[in-house]
Amino acid sequence: MILDEAEALLDPVSDIDGFMLACLVDASTGMVLASRKDQDDISLPTAAAGAADIANVLSLLAGQLPVDGLEDVMVTFRRQLYMIRLVREDPEPPILLLVILDRSRVNLAMARREIRNFCASFAA
Amino acid sequence: MSQNPRFTRARQLTSTVLPGRRPDDYPDQVTGRLRKLAAARGTGTLPFSGGSDGVVYFRDGKVAYAESNRTPGPAPRAYPEPAQDLPPLSRITAILAITEPTVDAALELLSAQSRYARFRPSKVPATGPASDISVEALLAEVARRQRVLKQLSAVLTADTALARNPQIHPESIRVSALQWSLLIRVRHGTTPRDLAWNLSRGVFGTTVEVHRLLVRRLLSVAGDPPGAVGRAGASAAAMSFVRAVSVEKGEAVPNFNAEVAPGGAG
Numbered sequence: 001m002i003l004d005e006a007e008a009l010l011d012p013v014s015d016i017d018g019f020m021l022a023c024l025v026d027a028s029t030g031m032v033l034a035s036r037k038d039q040d041d042i043s044l045p046t047a048a049a050g051a052a053d054i055a056n057v058l059s060l061l062a063g064q065l066p067v068d069g070l071e072d073v074m075v076t077f078r079r080q081l082y083m084i085r086l087v088r089e090d091p092e093p094p095i096l097l098l099v100i101l102d103r104s105r106v107n108l109a110m111a112r113r114e115i116r117n118f119c120a121s122f123a124a
Numbered sequence: 125m126s127q128n129p130r131f132t133r134a135r136q137l138t139s140t141v142l143p144g145r146r147p148d149d150y151p152d153q154v155t156g157r158l159r160k161l162a163a164a165r166g167t168g169t170l171p172f173s174g175g176s177d178g179v180v181y182f183r184d185g186k187v188a189y190a191e192s193n194r195t196p197g198p199a200p201r202a203y204p205e206p207a208q209d210l211p212p213l214s215r216i217t218a219i220l221a222i223t224e225p226t227v228d229a230a231l232e233l234l235s236a237q238s239r240y241a242r243f244r245p246s247k248v249p250a251t252g253p254a255s256d257i258s259v260e261a262l263l264a265e266v267a268r269r270q271r272v273l274k275q276l277s278a279v280l281t282a283d284t285a286l287a288r289n290p291q292i293h294p295e296s297i298r299v300s301a302l303q304w305s306l307l308i309r310v311r312h313g314t315t316p317r318d319l320a321w322n323l324s325r326g327v328f329g330t331t332v333e334v335h336r337l338l339v340r341r342l343l344s345v346a347g348d349p350p351g352a353v354g355r356a357g358a359s360a361a362a363m364s365f366v367r368a369v370s371v372e373k374g375e376a377v378p379n380f381n382a383e384v385a386p387g388g389a390g
Binding site: 009028043045050062063087088092094122 | 215255264299
């Protein structure tokens with residue numbers, strides 16, 4: 001993590017039920033900008049790198065198909081939910097928010113709404 | 125009598141390896157020096173010369189800023205107002221406008237194995253809202269970027285000459301604003317480093333973005349057939365940030381982040 005002081009900016013996301021980890025990633029370089037996590041068994045660099053790779057693959061897809069810009073991605077594992085949302089695409093740099101949630105404790109609709117609201121307030 | 129100016133001769137001397145020191149000791153030497161300065165909470169400058177000339181500025185043991193003569197510095201508009209007055213995302217962007225060139229310069233200085241000179245206690249130049257980076261975080265990020273560049277090196281480096289694919293019809297291209305600004309600046313022989321300087325962007329980020337354009341066959345390496353993704357074949361064209369933070373069997377891990385376990389906290 002590069003920007004220590006940015007960690008506090010992620011406080012609102014850590015209040016979501018089932019919260020496990022959140023981080024901001026520069027999608028163009030894969031650099032982790034800030035992070036918060038409640039559990040030590042998740043590798044932050046790997047999770048963040050995976051989010052950047054997924055966003056890059058989807059941007060390749062968007063280059064070939066008539067779709068507009070990426071908004072968010074949800075990856076469902078048996079016990080966890082990975083939500084990746086593009087906080088801002090333009091102007092540069094594109095910044096991603098990755099939130100990992102515990103599926104047994106999360107209300108999916110509420111979590112998605114809270115993440116969307118967070119990104120909106122974050123960019124305002 | 126030598127015709128070399130005194131400065132050039134001094135640079136040649138500093139770029140040689142001192143007796144008793146092997147070139148492959150470099151990561152240990154430089155990380156040891158940086159960690160010592162961090163532990164001593166030093167404030168001042170650590171000049172580098174040799175493969176790439178530059179300076180790392182320390183403030184209270186953390187890296188406040190770094191510059192290299194082979195990477196562009198911050199864009200002129202980098203920090204227009206105090207960060208505290210900005211909304212969160214703009215604050216991060218303002219900090220990143222200083223942090224990214226710093227990491228980019230450190231990557232260049234350490235990758236070129238530039239020799240460091242004596243640390244000089246001094247005032248650090250004002251860098252606006254920049255967030256000082258811990259030495260460990262910087263070394264981990266440099267090591268990660270080196271592994272990404274190693275993946276790309278089969279296809280391109282920051283100094284690979286490029287060519288635009290002449291068979292592409294502009295009206296059919298769907299690219300981001302950044303990719304478009306790169307595409308329109310490519311002439312035959314332009315390198316990713318040229319583009320980075322042209323746009324005042326980081327060399328690393330520009331090289332990664334150019335690789336994406338190579339994969340999409342909008343650019344090619346100069347001399348290759350249009351649309352080819354390097355001479356090394358499709359498997360070498362794959363770039364993965366996940367692989368860059370994972371240790372693969374038989375892969376040598378750079379020593380720059382020796383204290384950060386691969387896959388551990390960054």
